[in-house]
Amino acid sequence: MKFVSWNVNGFRACLQKGFAEYFAQAGADWFCLQETKMQPDQADFAPEGYHVFYHSAVRKGYSGTAIFARRAPLGIAYGIDGQHDDEGRVITLEYEAFYLITCYSPNAQAELARLGYRMEFEEDLRAYLTRLNQHKPVILCGDLNVAHADIDLKNPGPNRGSAGFTDEEREAFTRLLAAGFVDSYRHLYPAQTGAYTWWSYRFNARANNAGWRIDYFVMSNALAPALREVRLRADVPGSDHCPVELELEG
Numbered sequence: 485m486k487f488v489s490w491n492v493n494g495f496r497a498c499l500q501k502g503f504a505e506y507f508a509q510a511g512a513d514w515f516c517l518q519e520t521k522m523q524p525d526q527a528d529f530a531p532e533g534y535h536v537f538y539h540s541a542v543r544k545g546y547s548g549t550a551i552f553a554r555r556a557p558l559g560i561a562y563g564i565d566g567q568h569d570d571e572g573r574v575i576t577l578e579y580e581a582f583y584l585i586t587c588y589s590p591n592a593q594a595e596l597a598r599l600g601y602r603m604e605f606e607e608d609l610r611a612y613l614t615r616l617n618q619h620k621p622v623i624l625c626g627d628l629n630v631a632h633a634d635i636d637l638k639n640p641g642p643n644r645g646s647a648g649f650t651d652e653e654r655e656a657f658t659r660l661l662a663a664g665f666v667d668s669y670r671h672l673y674p675a676q677t678g679a680y681t682w683w684s685y686r687f688n689a690r691a692n693n694a695g696w697r698i699d700y701f702v703m704s705n706a707l708a709p710a711l712r713e714v715r716l717r718a719d720v721p722g723s724d725h726c727p728v729e730l731e732l733e734g
Contacts, residue, residue: 516586520548
């Protein structure tokens, strides 16, 4: 089984930058998007053989998620137990063997203006995932807007305490893992440096690989034995994030 997760930073814009070509090349069974910045009828993309699910923000041109799935799910849910659904941040698809969730976590923003809401979101998301995990394994993917450890960004010192690298956000990720989940990339590559998924558009950051790893596949511990590969596709253009590819046996 192959999964792809990508923060496209505006789906309509990404479609003009080679998205369809990469989508076809990837050949994923599930392709999850974050930060679509659109309403469901605004993108001209209907891949044959896929079921399409959009969750758009009430505020137009903001946030939003989507999933393209070869297999029809048993059930679909938007938001987190009826919460946090105004910004289109979470879609859950239920299958016989697992739940698949795409998530675009809130950014704490400049001067940490939204850190309080971010931590509320984290608490509710962890409780939701933990409850689902009691029924069947969970695959969570998306832009989780946190670099968990110093190894997950190029310049940890100057960025300590900044949005995405606060103690609070990092500790919330640690608590998520402790609740029965694994960071798939670090499970396979615990000491790999220079492995990033987002680069600022400023200061030639991508060319210099001065990035952050903030896009993840987090899965239930029970799925770890099925983990075959995780790839960070920094070679794929089209967004300030790169796609993350996951392969599982099954």
